[in-house]
Amino acid sequence: MMNRDILHQIVQDIPDGIIHASDKELEELQKILQEALKLREGHKNLQKLIQGFSGKGMTG
Numbered sequence: 001m002m003n004r005d006i007l008h009q010i011v012q013d014i015p016d017g018i019i020h021a022s023d024k025e026l027e028e029l030q031k032i033l034q035e036a037l038k039l040r041e042g043h044k045n046l047q048k049l050i051q052g053f054s055g056k057g058m059t060g
Helices: 002-013 015-020 023-056
Strands: none
Touching: 002 015
């Protein structure tokens, strides 16, 4: 599965940086990842809203 391959690649690329990162850097990385997940969910929700709106057409 492609997603699994991508995740595997990400995991392979991260460890050295994480091992040498400070606690502060790891906290910042965690914040970035949390915001990226929020953005991703927002994008999915926006797509659903657009699809729903497109299906109804303009009324008025």
